Amino acid sequence: MKATIEVKNLQQGYGQKTVLNQINLSLMPGKILALIGPSGSGKTTLVNSIMGMLRPRKGTVRVLGQPVPDRQLLSRIGYMAQTDALYQSLSAQENLAFFGALQGLRKQQLQAQINYAAKIVRLNSSLNQLVKNFSGGMKRRLSLAIALLAVPDLLILDEPTVGIDPELRQHIWLELHHLAAQGKTILLTTHVMEDAEQADQILMIRQGAVIAQGKPQELVKKYQVTSIEEVFLTAGRKQDANSGND
Numbered sequence: 001m002k003a004t005i006e007v008k009n010l011q012q013g014y015g016q017k018t019v020l021n022q023i024n025l026s027l028m029p030g031k032i033l034a035l036i037g038p039s040g041s042g043k044t045t046l047v048n049s050i051m052g053m054l055r056p057r058k059g060t061v062r063v064l065g066q067p068v069p070d071r072q073l074l075s076r077i078g079y080m081a082q083t084d085a086l087y088q089s090l091s092a093q094e095n096l097a098f099f100g101a102l103q104g105l106r107k108q109q110l111q112a113q114i115n116y117a118a119k120i121v122r123l124n125s126s127l128n129q130l131v132k133n134f135s136g137g138m139k140r141r142l143s144l145a146i147a148l149l150a151v152p153d154l155l156i157l158d159e160p161t162v163g164i165d166p167e168l169r170q171h172i173w174l175e176l177h178h179l180a181a182q183g184k185t186i187l188l189t190t191h192v193m194e195d196a197e198q199a200d201q202i203l204m205i206r207q208g209a210v211i212a213q214g215k216p217q218e219l220v221k222k223y224q225v226t227s228i229e230e231v232f233l234t235a236g237r238k239q240d241a242n243s244g245n246d
C-alpha cells in the first residue's frame with residue numbers, strides 16, 4: 001500500500017529564513033497524524049507544503065502518489081485553515097452550499113452532504129443563521145463542516161479544536177476515527193495534548209526540526225514518562241542540550 005503523504009528531507013523557508021529542516025514523514029491511508037509544536041515552530045508551513053501552497057526548497061513531498069504542487073490534487077483534499085475563510089453576510093447553509101459547489105458536489109448530493117457535515121459539528125439547528133452572528137467556536141465548527149463536505153481521501157485540519165468545548169471535541173474525534181476506519185487519512189495540527197493522544201501517529205516539531213515521532217503509547221514508553229506533554233518537554237530539553245541552548 002502506498003503512503004497518502006510522503007515527505008522526504010524537506011527544507012522550507014521564507015526569503016533568507018529557513019523554517020523547516022530535514023523533515024521526514026510517511027502517513028498511510030486510514031491513519032490519523034497529529035502534528036504538534038509550539039507557536040512558530042513551523043506546523044502551518046509544513047501543512048502548506050503538503051497542500052502544495054509552498055514549493056519544497058529542498059526534498060520532496062508526495063500526496064496521494066503525486067508530487068506536489070499539483071492543482072488536481074486539491075479536489076481530493078479537505079482543508080480547514082487556521083483562520084476561518086467564511087462569508088460573514090451569508091448564512092451557514094449558504095456558505096456550505098457555496099463551498100460544496102466549489103468542491104464539485106452535484107446538486108442532488110449537496111443537501112445530503114450539508115446535513116451530514118452540519119450534524120457532525122452540531123450546527124444543524126443553526127444552518128439558517130448568518131455567520132456574522134456566530135460565536136468564534138461556531139465559526140470553527142462551520143469551517144470543519146466545510147472540510148468534511150465532500151468526504152475527501154485526505155483531510156488536513158489546522159487547529160480544528162480551537163474554541164470547541166470538550167463534549168463536542170469527543171464527538172468530533174469519534175467521527176474522525178470513523179472516517180479513518182473507512183480508509184480516509186487525516187492530518188491535524190494541535191496545541192491540545194489530549195488531541196495528540198487520540199491520533200495513531202504523532203510528529204513533534206520544535207524550532208523547525210522533528211524532535212520526536214511515533215505512536216503515542218510508544219513515545220510515552222520510549223521517554224519513560226506518563227503523558228505526551230512530558231514526551232514533548234523531555235524531547236525539547238534534549239534538543240536544547242544537543243544544540244548547546246540553555
Ligand SMILES: Nc1ncnc2c1ncn2[C@@H]1O[C@H](COP(=O)(O)OP(=O)(O)OP(=O)(O)O)[C@@H](O)[C@H]1O
Nearest residue numbers: 014017019037038039040041042043044045046082
Ligand atoms: N509568509 C511568511 N513569510 C515569512 N515568514 C513566515 C511566513 N509564514 C510563517 N513565517 C514564519 O515561519 C515560522 C513558522 O511559522 P508557522 O506559521 O509555520 O508556525 P506554526 O507552528 O504554525 O505556529 P502557530 O502554532 O502559531 O500557528 C515563524 O517564525 C513565522 O514567523
